Amino acid sequence: MSQAYPGQADWHPSFIIIGAVKAATTWALEQLQVNPALYMPDPEPHYFSSEFDRGEDYYRAYFEAQVGSGRMLGEKSADYLAHPDAPQRIANMLPHARLVVQFRNPVERAYSDYKMLYRRGTVKEGPEAYLASLDNPQPRFLNDGLYAQHMRRWLDHFPTDQIHAFLYDDVKAQPKATVEAISHHIGVDPVFDIGQSRKKANNASERFLPLPVRKVLAPLKSTIAPLRGHPLFESTRGFFAREIAYPPLSPQLRLRLRDFYAEDVEQLGKLLGRDLSAWLRDEPRDAQNSRGEREHSKVA
Template structure:
C-alpha cells in the first residue's frame, strides 16, 4: 500500500484506528512478550516491537503519533499491539473503548504472588529497587505500589467488562503456557480469528540469569547514560561491561512473606475464579508454585 498523508483518522502508513484489531493489555511479567513474539512470527500479523503505552502513559501524544507506530505490510491482515500498562491504568479502558470499540482484548494473567516477585526482580536487575524485599512486597509495609496493585486482576478486568462485551475479552493464564503452549496459542488463534495456526517462539524470550551491571553501580552511573549512549556498541564499552557485569543476586521470597501475599490476594483470586469459572486454588497454596524466582 502506498503511503498517504496523515489525516484525522489515518497515519502516513495508511493505518487508521479502525484497522487496529487487537490489544494485549497485560499483565506485566506474565509472558506477554512470549505471546507477542509468537504472534509476530505469523506473516499476516503486524505488531510493533515496543510497548506503546498510548492509552495509559502517552495519550497526550495524540492519535497521529499512535498510528504512525504501525505498518501495513503486503501480507498484513491483522494489526495489534501489546502494552501491559493498559490492564493497570484507570484511564486506559475508557480511552480504548472510545477509540477502538470493536477491538479484541487479551489479558494474560499469572499467579499474582509470582507476578509481584518477578516484577520486583526485574526492577532489581535495573537497579531501581534495593534488596529489602519486604519494603516493596509486604502488604503491611508497601502500601500498594506497582508490585502489589498489579495483581488485583478482578477489579482491573471488571472495568473492561463494564465497557466491552464479554466476547471481546479473552482471559488467559500463564500457567497454561507451561502445561501446553500450543493449545494456549490455538485459543489465541481462534479468538483473533486468524487464518492459520500460531507456533510458539523457540527461543527463551527473557533470561533472569543474564549478567547485568550490579544495581548499586547502575544507580551511580545512571546520570551518565545520555553521555555514554552513543558509545554503548563500541568494543571498548562492551568489553568494559563484560568485565563488571554479574549474574543478579536476587533476594529469595521468604515463605512467611509469600503467605502474607497469598492472604492479600485471596479475595481477588476467589472473585476471579468465579468470573473465569476456573479453579484458581493453586494460587492460594504456598507449596504449589513451581518457582520462587522470576521468569
C-alpha cells in the same frame, strides 16, 4: 484482513494484548509476530496509559507504515490492564477491538515485578519495603495483581466475547494450544513457532549484564534486538552476564501476600470459570499446571 467498523480508521489496531505485567505478554507478542498475517510493533506504545497526552499522531506512527499491507494490526502494552483510564480510552477509540489478557499467580507476579525493578536499580531495598502493603513507593507491585478488580473495569466497557483470557500456567503447559486460542479469538489462522517458544524458554534465565553496562546499552536496545539469538552475540553476552542475587521473598511475606490476594483470586476464578485455588497453596508448579481446569477461558 480485519473487519472494518464504522469510525474505524485504516491504521487502527484490531486487537490489543492488555497485560498483565510479568505474565508472559512478551512471549505472546513474539509468537504472534511470527504470523505473516499480523503486524505488531516491538515497542509497547503505552498510548492508552502513560503516553496518552502525546496525542493520536504518536499512536498512529506505530501503524501507518503498515496500512495497505493486508496485515491485521495489533499491539501489546502490558500496563493497560491495571491502568484506571485505559478501558475507557480504548473503548472510545477502538470499541470493537479484540482484547487478550493473561494472568499469573499474583504472588509470583509481584515478586517478579519487584525483581525487574531491582535489577534495573529502581528499587534498592528488600521485598518487605514494597510488598508488605500498598503504602510504599511502588504500589504497582501489589496493585497490578488485583486482577478481578481490574477486569471489572474492562467489563464495564467491553462485552465478554471481545476478551480472551489465559494463564501463565497455560503458556508453560500448552504453548501451542495457547497460541491457537489467541489466534482464533483475534480472527486469524494460527501459526506456532516451536523454535521461538524454546528460545524464549532458554533465554528466561536470571543472568544479566552488569547494571552500568545495561544503562550504557539501553539507547541501543532496538539496534541490538535483531542480534539476539545469534551464537556470537549470545556467547559474548554469556561471558559478561552474571546471576543477580535478589533479596529473597520470605515465607512470612509470601503468606501475607496470599492473604492480601485471596479474595481477589476467588473473584477472578469466578469470572474465568477456573479453579485458581492452587495459586494460594504450597504446591509444585507442575501440579498447578496439570489441574483439571478449562484449557482456555473467555471472561464469563
